[in-house]
């Protein structure tokens with residue numbers, strides 16, 4: 154049996170203080186991650202201060218490419234199964250996300266994925282998810 158991912162739209166994200174630039178960019182189809190101005194390391198989720206050296210941080214556009222680090226398909230008793238995964242971006246940071254637009258049973262750790270923005274309810278900005286390349 155093939156399990157296709159279905160539901161749209163997704164719930165609108167909660168816009169936390171300081172994350173507005175991320176969601177504004179998302180509306181333009183850009184995926185931003187934060188880099189430290191002092192040590193140049195990227196991190197996820199976006200923070201005001203670098204988690205490594207407490208330096209100031211700045212937004213930069215990311216490639217949107219990465220690979221599945223670990224995954225879990227939520228299917229028991231769920232009419233719309235979905236996949237929660239940790240994706241390691243090419244930039245080196247790992248983020249929790251969903252893998253969409255694919256046969257969930259075909260997903261494997263180490264699979265290459267790329268970013269897709271998915272619309273959310275109401276006026277919500279699109280949310281970043283990933284799909285196999």
Ligand SMILES: [Zn+2]
Nearest residue numbers: 189192203206
């Ligand atoms: Zn730093």
